[in-house]
Amino acid sequence: MPKQVDHDERRRTIAEAVIELVTTAGVEAASLRTVAAEAGVSMGSVQHYFKTKDEMLLFALEHGNAMLGPRVQRLLAEAGPLSLRETYRLFFTLLLPFDEQSRRGARLWAALIARGCVDGPTHRLASDAYANLTAFVLRELGKVAEAKEIPADLDLPQAARHLVSVVEGLRWPLLFGAFTPEQALAVLDAQLDRIFLG
């Protein structure tokens, strides 16, 4: 057996270098050499952990996406006890590009979308990401429904898709400064008003 090295952690380290480059200078800036330099390793090392550049990019986008979940859960936990509606509001707020961290996330997501338009595996990744987000929102809506804080005749799956659409649609105008944070939050609140009672 070889040197004792955590294979997956190395891959994640490199992936984060990719993410750094992609979010600050675009996908085209993430070449094998620049990635190696950013990660502080040799180019041969990058090649050792990823057979091709495509595989590296895909893994990086996947990893960046996977990091979103834990972050949101951590911030939600830190926020302390909130009402169901407040929790919901905070959750969606975390998805919007308000702080620099979220803006990075949005920029990475833009790269994912653009690549997903022309690359099969990335397309699948983006597709799953949207499906998973919607499914998650739907599950959470189920909890709200159990708590009877919701109109009884509400179509939950459709409400989930509606909510996801609003948040996703706020993201880009926000990122480009076409909407102000206040305007975006007003829209988000209006949407939540349609779900939560009183």
Place this chain on the structure above:
Amino acid sequence: MPKQVDHDERRRTIAEAVIELVTTAGVEAASLRTVAAEAGVSMGSVQHYFKTKDEMLLFALEHGNAMLGPRVQRLLAEAGPLSLRETYRLFFTLLLPFDEQSRRGARLWAALIARGCVDGPTHRLASDAYANLTAFVLRELGKVAEAKEIPADLDLPQAARHLVSVVEGLRWPLLFGAFTPEQALAVLDAQLDRIFLG
């Protein structure tokens, strides 16, 4: 004076070659050489009309975006006499990736967003595009308000932003197949229900 050539039309021709490449293979596929080949001209010609690649890309994205307006207006005119609400619904439907033409538009838009994250001029372009769309929707909403087909207490600017968000947010899940067209239209109709009376 030189050969009789419509300068702007040549630029547009080249821009459309760029759009073709970008929407089918991504921005990275649009090199000076491939663009020249796609447009059926020499590489020197491309250089003659665009000083740098950045300028070419920016113009192409701008042109592709500018073509959207006339197309929508034409299709709206062709649709014949519709009620205000039907017109509105058709308008937003045309923005969503239902037919191949609109899907191309969405893919181009994805390239615009991704590039706008890391390139100043493109950022401005994207920002203006969102602002203009919202302003247009707001103007149209004003007409609906005059026709008294709208709740009197509705906050029009906010309603416009909400509408734009929903449509923009439906675009990507649709493009990646996470939502079906029926699901998307249901969300759109639900949103229109909040604006139009009866």
Place this chain on the structure above:
DNA sequence: AGGTTTACAATGCACTTGCATGGTATCAAA
């Protein structure tokens, strides 16, 4: 007719790209 400007074409150049190759160092099992 000569001069000037525009339209295009061909080619060269320095540079970067992804990837392959060959080598060395490090560890654990046999």
Place this chain on the structure above:
DNA sequence: TTTGATACCATGCAAGTGCATTGTAAACCT
């Protein structure tokens, strides 16, 4: 201690990149 697998590193290479340069043909102006 040999073997073999992994973990790197350095370098080479063909292909492609954006851009500059040069040359040529066409049109209008004086």
